[in-house]
Amino acid sequence: MIGIPRLTLMVYRIFIQILPVSNQLDLFHLKSLFPFPACLYNQVKETKQNERNVIDKVLYIWDIEKIIKNTLAEHRLNINYEFNNKLNAPMNYNVSTNTIKFNYLQVNGYIAKINFKIRETEENIVKLLLYHEIGYYLDFKKNKHDIRTLMYGEDEEIEQLMSEIERNSWEYGRILVPDHLVNAYDQVRELDKLLLKSR
Numbered sequence: 001m002i003g004i005p006r007l008t009l010m011v012y013r014i015f016i017q018i019l020p021v022s023n024q025l026d027l028f029h030l031k032s033l034f035p036f037p038a039c040l041y042n043q044v045k046e047t048k049q050n051e052r053n054v055i056d057k058v059l060y061i062w063d064i065e066k067i068i069k070n071t072l073a074e075h076r077l078n079i080n081y082e083f084n085n086k087l088n089a090p091m092n093y094n095v096s097t098n099t100i101k102f103n104y105l106q107v108n109g110y111i112a113k114i115n116f117k118i119r120e121t122e123e124n125i126v127k128l129l130l131y132h133e134i135g136y137y138l139d140f141k142k143n144k145h146d147i148r149t150l151m152y153g154e155d156e157e158i159e160q161l162m163s164e165i166e167r168n169s170w171e172y173g174r175i176l177v178p179d180h181l182v183n184a185y186d187q188v189r190e191l192d193k194l195l196l197k198s199r
Helices: 006-015 029-034 038-056 061-073 104-118 122-142 148-152 155-176 180-199
Strands: 078-085 091-094 099-104
Touching: 038 148, 061 078, 061 091, 061 104, 061 122, 078 155, 091 122, 091 180, 099 104, 104 122, 104 180, 122 180, 148 155
Parallel strands: 078 099
Antiparallel strands: 091 099
16 A cells, blocks of 8 residues: 555656646645645755756857857957857857857857856856957957968868967967956866867
8 A cells, every 4th residue: 555655746746747847836835735744845846946947047149149249348359249050069250250150059058068067157158168269369360370271271281270270269368368267268178178079
């Protein structure tokens, strides 16, 4: 025979599964329907709160646009920016159009991959990604790279130039990073190398 506490828990699980995730479940009302032990009630409450927190952490297109706009304005940088849902990376700087493109799904996916190590706010991680892209802008502004090498050069030449551009972009971007985010920026740089190797 099933005990009352187990039966209550089973009924609750069936009840909770038929509700859509988006429903704002009134736990106080649920508590009055079933005689939950206090510890079980608190566990359910915490689980639902965690679900809401995960949903709240998603950055949407307008959130990322606002971060980019404010950061560029803060540093008085004349760089275009736009959303591109076909981009296979979180962000990308196009030197020919002077445009930073971003894919908000890729941005959120990237944050999910690295934030267990960085432990920064989602907004700050977007800023760190942005500073790296600004680094490309600063590199091309200060160093006149021969882009023809990337199109027509030998494999070794292409690899060497791309390595130089990548290294410069991280270094130039770092100059603009606020002091309290420098350590996190360096961590993102190291984690980014690992992610590239694993692809």
